[in-house]
Amino acid sequence: MSEEKAGAYEGRVTWVEGLQFVAHGQVSGAAFVMDGDPNHGGLDSGVRPMEALLLSLAGCTGMDVISILRKKRQEVTGFWVNVRGFRAPEFPKWYTRIELEFVVRGWDISEQAVARSIELSQTKYCGVTASLKSEIVYTYRIEQEPVR
């Protein structure tokens, strides 16, 4: 059984200079750069950690939704998830509320399939959603391709 299936994930962030860190995931072997605002000593060379949190949520639910839509034989030609997080005004400025907007483009996309895929992800499958305290709300939009 792979570590991924066993359920534990590991990683490391390694400081480079200023607020620049390389973030490395042990299961995937992939890496990305995180960095801070130049006004606070950062080099502005990578995503902010609070952005990475939002993007992990959008990626997690996005992977669920595209997988389920495929199983439902939807002909998706484009798909993206916009995410916006609202922080409390005082430190630690946690995300009190996060808004997700799912946009599905394709041929004869079923609204019911889209709505159900998102619902399944948000209530049953997405481990990032389930790990957050924040209120998470979503909307979706379907862009049908012109008739063939």
Add this chain to the structure above:
Amino acid sequence: MSEEKAGAYEGRVTWVEGLQFVAHGQVSGAAFVMDGDPNHGGLDSGVRPMEALLLSLAGCTGMDVISILRKKRQEVTGFWVNVRGFRAPEFPKWYTRIELEFVVRGWDISEQAVARSIELSQTKYCGVTASLKSEIVYTYRIEQEPVR
């Protein structure tokens, strides 16, 4: 006032193929790739979303700690944060527990300064910590450089 200071963060994940997504942060302008396990239709070309969540936590607290250590005039020559997340066995397999290990290398590093920096981040400053439901625990290790 910049959007960063106003407290809202925005981003987008855009599906490319398989489970491959490009994740783009609107405040930083930076991007990285997320992808899934090849056994589940992924191309294995980027971090898993559940890894990105752990790494956002490690990066957030890592930036706090390196900033505070600098203010405390500690001569840090190396710094990294190891992170491990333990998931519930059933879907949505959320992180029930996350372990952080801070490793600080440097000249005459004060253990008190390290302990206090981590404590300040975890209790007061880190917005990712404060947004998570998971139990978060930490340890630290100091590696003193040899005497000059």
